Amino acid sequence: MPHTTTPLPSKTGIQLEDVESAAKPQRIKPTDYTDNNINQDENKRLKDVEISVPVVYGTMAFYLGKKANELQSHKWTVYVRGATNEDLGVVIKQVVFQLHPSFDNPIRVVESPPFELSECGWGEFEICISILFHDDVCDKHVDLFHLLKLYPDAESGPQSTKKPVVVETYNEIVFPDPSENFLARVLNHPAVYVPRLPAGFNFPAPGARSYS
Template sequence: MAFWLGKKANEYQSHKWTVYVRGATNEDLGVVIERAVFQLHASFNNPIRVVESPPFELSESGWGEFEIAITLHFHSDVCDKTLLLFHHLKLYPEDESGHMSIKRPVVVESYDEICFSEPSEGFFARVQNHPAVIVPRLPPGFNVPPVPIEDVDRRKRGDTRDNPLNQWFTNFSEADELLKLAAARQQVQAHIARLRRQLSVIDGQHQQLKPASDP
């Protein structure tokens, strides 16, 4: 996520940006991730940055776009392998002729799912005790169990619900994706039905134009 600095921008500092790894519904990823390592462009001082607690994010300023490598290290009872992700830092909107604003950032987020097979009891218990902060919108007839209320004063919060950038986060929801797929399927089925009707009309016209056979 990148903010243009406007009148404060110069040749070397045109944008302030933040790269992050967050939960799709702003849940606490600290129950899964032990630390995140961000590898920036070699031109930065100390280009390898380590974030050892949530939120797993890094803010910097600069003028150029580049690819950031992100290595996720999981807790020992989660997975003994690391996960390498790549994110292209984008400072300018897709429409290069568009007007840049200091109030509205350029947001580029990608959605990835990680499956942990046969989780340990300790890991499973931690995940169960840290439910999603924002419950996704579900289709009619679908229900979710109530979310337990936690005493946030007694336990450090690692979710990103109150993150200053929250208003710009993309809303990732499996339910919304299912609704989009269902709507797309209905459109395809309607289009197929319309084509079949057109073919039926054309076939009928062809039959009418076919010359009668000689007796």
């Protein structure tokens, strides 16, 4: 699993839209678009267009059995993925996982799909998940928080080495007024939802669809 100790970017800020009921997902909207990292020819924004990217983030933990080291009683994986396991690399540039400070190199950076990492341990703690996007998408990052759960609820019965403890959250990351380049790249991608296109929209030339 690729990771480094790269510090988190200083830019942040997200807007959580009102949720009508607990059953509906949050719609997370990165704020304050700027064109610092986008070529002017690629920076034309499309008004009244909204790109939505459904994401699932969470953890899966396996009990390693009674013979396991008491300090490494569970193996777990934290991840960010598409709602039905689609590749999110078309939108996401990297994901930063901030673990408990007791871990070696607690800030881990995953720079390519699958955006996940695995560790072993015994304790539950909150993981900060920072999602950074390609330059033509957004220059802000989104921070999510997830509580690592290792132990099953009492009604689920005793721990088992065969049945993992899985806790997931479904959200939608929303990009209003996207750049033409971004829309052209992701229009038919299975991980992305585009409700409608502006009348008379013409795609940029294929050579302009870089997202580095």
